[in-house]
Amino acid sequence: MIEELGQIVAEQQLSRQDLVRILSCGADQAPLLKEAANQVMRRHVGDLVYYRGIIEFSNICTMDCCYCGIRRSNVLDVPRYRLSREQITETAIWCADQGYGSVVLQSGERQDEEFIAFTESVIRTIKQRTVSDRLPAGLGITLGIGQQSPQTYERLYRAGAHRYLLRIETTDEELFGRIHPPAQTLSSRIACLQSLREIGYQVGTGVMIGIPGQTLEMLADDIAFFAEQDIDMIGMGPYIVHPDSAMAELGMMERGPLLQLSLNMIAAVRLALKDVNIAATTALQAIAPDGREQGLSYGANVTMPNLTPVEVRKGYQLYAGKPCLEESSQDCSTCLLRRIQSLGRDVGFDQWGDSPHAAAAGRIPGQQES
Numbered sequence: 598m599i600e601e602l603g604q605i606v607a608e609q610q611l612s613r614q615d616l617v618r619i620l621s622c623g624a625d626q627a628p629l630l631k632e633a634a635n636q637v638m639r640r641h642v643g644d645l646v647y648y649r650g651i652i653e654f655s656n657i658c659t660m661d662c663c664y665c666g667i668r669r670s671n672v673l674d675v676p677r678y679r680l681s682r683e684q685i686t687e688t689a690i691w692c693a694d695q696g697y698g699s700v701v702l703q704s705g706e707r708q709d710e711e712f713i714a715f716t717e718s719v720i721r722t723i724k725q726r727t728v729s730d731r732l733p734a735g736l737g738i739t740l741g742i743g744q745q746s747p748q749t750y751e752r753l754y755r756a757g758a759h760r761y762l763l764r765i766e767t768t769d770e771e772l773f774g775r776i777h778p779p780a781q782t783l784s785s786r787i788a789c790l791q792s793l794r795e796i797g798y799q800v801g802t803g804v805m806i807g808i809p810g811q812t813l814e815m816l817a818d819d820i821a822f823f824a825e826q827d828i829d830m831i832g833m834g835p836y837i838v839h840p841d842s843a844m845a846e847l848g849m850m851e852r853g854p855l856l857q858l859s860l861n862m863i864a865a866v867r868l869a870l871k872d873v874n875i876a877a878t879t880a881l882q883a884i885a886p887d888g889r890e891q892g893l894s895y896g897a898n899v900t901m902p903n904l905t906p907v908e909v910r911k912g913y914q915l916y917a918g919k920p921c922l923e924e925s926s927q928d929c930s931t932c933l934l935r936r937i938q939s940l941g942r943d944v945g946f947d948q949w950g951d952s953p954h955a956a957a958a959g960r961i962p963g964q965q966e967s
């Protein structure tokens with residue numbers, strides 16, 4: 598078995614069958630898989646870890662994803678919030694002062710003009726106020742505000758955002774249909790990813806791992822989709838059931854196998870896509886205290902310290918058991934640095950940390966109009 602895996606990971610092009618084989622690895626094969634993923638990571642993206650300080654600036658959402666704790670229909674248990682321009686800007690400046698280099702602005706999905714104009718002006722303000730000798734073009738800004746029109750994406754790109762995260766969650770049409778209401782379709786989400794690419798964003802996507810009814814073959818097909826769509830950044834997390842979601846009664850995988858599958862998926866993406874950025878997401882830490890470090894040790898090179906003000910952080914729980922709800926941004930920063938250094942790796946401070954994949958494709962940041 599170990600020899601067979603060694604042969605597979607040494608191949609340049611991984612077939613669907615190879616990917617399924619990698620995804621089915623058990624703990625006994627973990628050392629070989631980790632070593633292979635790390636070798637590819639060091640060769641193609643280096644071994645620095647890049648921070649993306651994440652600001653969840655509003656939990657108001659017009660969508661109704663069945664797995665989500667803050668979906669529109671969940672009206673009883675979620676106090677809704679929106680951060681002010683000053684709160685977001687001050688947090689972003691703190692992020693730049695810490696040397697993080699990049700920020701992620703994330704919120705529930707809204708398409709109304711008030712929200713889009715607000716987001717646009719926040720992006721411009723952050724860009725203006727974070728220029729320094731250390732960051733001559735200001736903070737790198739990644740947006741994650743869901744499906745929008747091409748015109749909106751264009752507008753926000755021109756304001757200064759240069760990366761966009763839009764998770765596809767699964768590329769299996771039938772499974773996608775089971776975890777979303779009929780109004781939300783796989784084809785419209787793919788169209789958004791293509792629109793983002795055409796505008797010039799560095800595009801990120803990802804899937805949930807361990808959705809009830811999901812197979813290893815589906816996950817292998819998700820990886821093929823990332824390659825076909827020329828994706829620059831990947832953010833994936835284990836599916837963790839939220840007790841107030843519409844999928845609560847379906848349960849979830851046991852945590853041990855779910856963690857291993859999630860780590861195998863990170864390694865498989867690294868081996869298949871090589872030069873993209875891959876995040877060790879917070880959801881990994883929700884199923885294992887050292888989940889994020891484990892994600893980094895399987896080939897991930899990005900992590901996202903939560904900078905959302907503590908007083909509203911509990912209001913942004915897409916899944917149950919989200920960690921670090923009480924810790925201050927400074928506590929999170931100190932803790933995360935210690936965790937990364939315990940792996941023998943360093944943080945790429947004062948850098949945007951764009952993926953070599955994006956750079957090779959000419960998606961060079963800092964060239965959009967301001």
Ligand code: SF4
Nearest residue numbers: 658660662665668705
């Ligand atoms: S997953 Fe995102 S878009 Fe879907 S309901 Fe939750 S916050 Fe809204």
